[in-house]
Amino acid sequence: MRYRVRFHLAQGQNFMKWQVKDIKTDEVRYFEPDLFFLTMTNCKLRNQPTTAKKIHDGANKTVCAWIDCESVEINKSKYHFNDQSVRYNPKVNPYWELMSSGENIDGYTCDSINTINRRIYPKGL
Numbered sequence: 001m002r003y004r005v006r007f008h009l010a011q012g013q014n015f016m017k018w019q020v021k022d023i024k025t026d027e028v029r030y031f032e033p034d035l036f037f038l039t040m041t042n043c044k045l046r047n048q049p050t051t052a053k054k055i056h057d058g059a060n061k062t063v064c065a066w067i068d069c070e071s072v073e074i075n076k077s078k079y080h081f082n083d084q085s086v087r088y089n090p091k092v093n094p095y096w097e098l099m100s101s102g103e104n105i106d107g108y109t110c111d112s113i114n115t116i117n118r119r120i121y122p123k124g125l
Contacts, residue, residue, distance in 0.1 A: 005040060007033075007118065018115065020072050037078055038115040040044060042070035043122065045096040045108045046085070063120035064090060067113060067120075078116050084125035098125060106121035 001025065008019040008030060010100045014022055015114065017030040044067070051064035063090045084101045086108075095104040 001044070001070060003040070003069050003072050004066050005038065005069060005072060006040050006066035008061065008116075010064070014050075016118075020074075032048060033117045035076070035116065037075045038074040038113075039075060040067060040069035040071065040113045041111065043113045044068045045088075045105060047088070047094075047096055047106045049094060052090040052096075055090035056092075058080065061090070069113070083121075085119045085121050086125070087120065094104040 004021045006019050008014050008017050012045055014030040017032055018036070019028060019030055020038070021028045025092045026123065032050045046066050047066055048064040051062060054066065055061055086096055086105060087099055088096050093102070093104075097103065098105050104113075105125075108122065110124050114121045116121075
C-alpha cells in the first residue's frame with residue numbers, strides 16, 4: 001500500500017481535515033472535507049483494536065484507525081458508488097462500522113472508497 005488516509009483530529013490548522021500520507025516519501029497533505037472529495041483505490045480499513053478498546057472505555061483519543069490504499073485522487077466534485085457509508089468512532093464502537101447495520105467491518109477490503117464531506121463510501125457494500 002502506498003497511502004494512508006485518515007481524518008485528522010489533532011488541534012491546529014488541519015483539525016477536521018482529511019490527512020493523506022504517502023508512506024514511501026512521508027509527504028503529508030490535508031484536504032478540507034467540504035471542498036475536496038477523495039477517491040481511493042485498492043483499499044483496506046485498518047484499526048488497532050487494543051487502542052480502540054481503551055478509547056471506547058474512556059481513554060483520550062489517539063490515532064488508531066486509517067485506510068490503506070494504492071492511490072488517492074483528489075476531486076472537487078462528488079462521486080460515489082452507493083449509499084452504504086461506514087464510520088469509525090472508537091468512543092461509539094471500537095471498530096469500523098457499517099452505518100446501516102452497525103456490523104463490524106474491520107479489515108474490509110475493496111476496489112475503491114469515496115469520501116463525501118466526512119462520510120466514507122466503500123464500493124461493494
